[in-house]
Amino acid sequence: MPPVPKPAVRSPVAGARQPEAGARSRLFAAAFLSVVGLFVAGVLALVIADAAYVDLASARRVLTSPEFRAALWLSLWTSTLTAVLGVAVAAPMGYALSRFRFPGHILIDSIVDLPIILPPLVLGLSLLVFFHTSVGKWIESLGLTFVYERRGIVLCQFLVSASFGIRAAKVGFDGVDRRLEDVALTLGATRAGAFFRVALPLARSGLVAGGVLVWARAFGLFGPLIVFVGAVRMRTEVLPTTVYLEQSVGRLESALVVTLFMLAVAVVALVVIRSLTDRWL
Numbered sequence: 001m002p003p004v005p006k007p008a009v010r011s012p013v014a015g016a017r018q019p020e021a022g023a024r025s026r027l028f029a030a031a032f033l034s035v036v037g038l039f040v041a042g043v044l045a046l047v048i049a050d051a052a053y054v055d056l057a058s059a060r061r062v063l064t065s066p067e068f069r070a071a072l073w074l075s076l077w078t079s080t081l082t083a084v085l086g087v088a089v090a091a092p093m094g095y096a097l098s099r100f101r102f103p104g105h106i107l108i109d110s111i112v113d114l115p116i117i118l119p120p121l122v123l124g125l126s127l128l129v130f131f132h133t134s135v136g137k138w139i140e141s142l143g144l145t146f147v148y149e150r151r152g153i154v155l156c157q158f159l160v161s162a163s164f165g166i167r168a169a170k171v172g173f174d175g176v177d178r179r180l181e182d183v184a185l186t187l188g189a190t191r192a193g194a195f196f197r198v199a200l201p202l203a204r205s206g207l208v209a210g211g212v213l214v215w216a217r218a219f220g221l222f223g224p225l226i227v228f229v230g231a232v233r234m235r236t237e238v239l240p241t242t243v244y245l246e247q248s249v250g251r252l253e254s255a256l257v258v259t260l261f262m263l264a265v266a267v268v269a270l271v272v273i274r275s276l277t278d279r280w281l
Contacts, residue, residue: 172206
């Protein structure tokens with residue numbers, strides 16, 4: 001018997017051309033990847049220049065100094081407290097902005113992003129002015145003093161960084177199918193039960209990413225702290241303030257050691273965000 005001819009393989013879409021990995025495709029990919037490479041090379045060049053400027057003896061001296069340890073401890077606990085407060089606020093606000101529509105929704109949604117757009121120094125100056133008003137003085141009369149106090153660090157960090165957490169939480173809740181909550185409601189769950197048992201667990205990647213973003217932003221905050229709480233050694237000095245103080249008196253190597261330490265912390269925070277998001281999405 002003569003061989004049966006094989007049927008011709010046709011494209012799933014009539015008349016569609018199959019993609020070709022030719023020279024043009026490789027050139028297109030190379031052009032885009034070169035932009036990525038140039039940007040990454042520029043960032044790494046700055047880090048390498050900083051690292052080449054310092055030596056191990058200077059790094060050891062700075063990292064073991066009592067001033068650095070005090071600034072590191074203050075940065076860690078204030079940033080962590082800010083992150084906890086940020087997530088506590090971001091969860092209900094992100095859910096409300098994602099699920100509910102109310103008069104002025106667009107305006108409120110835009111105001112939430114204001115701290116992201118405004119220079120942080122403006123928020124520090126606004127806080128300083130606010131606590132010189134009658135309302136601010138009344139708050140201080142209750143014993144809640146913030147100006148030039150450590151609790152003022154947390155207040156600055158929260159106002160500047162909370163918007164990042166709220167936006168990440170909203171994105172997380174936007175990715176949760178509302179029909180799942182509707183099913184929970186039809187099965188007898190309350191609105192609060194549907195939130196805590198369905199929406200909140202499914203949006204955990206956005207909440208965790210928002211918490212890490214809030215922590216990282218608070219950890220590196222500088223401008224409003226100088227205006228609102230000052231730069232007092234061993235009292236209101238955080239790591240970004242240490243960089244400023246060391247550089248202002250000409251100790252550039254010490255400032256760069258602290259800078260490299262903060263860069264390492266920032267890289268760890270970003271890796272945590274990427275790994276948690278990739279795992280839970």
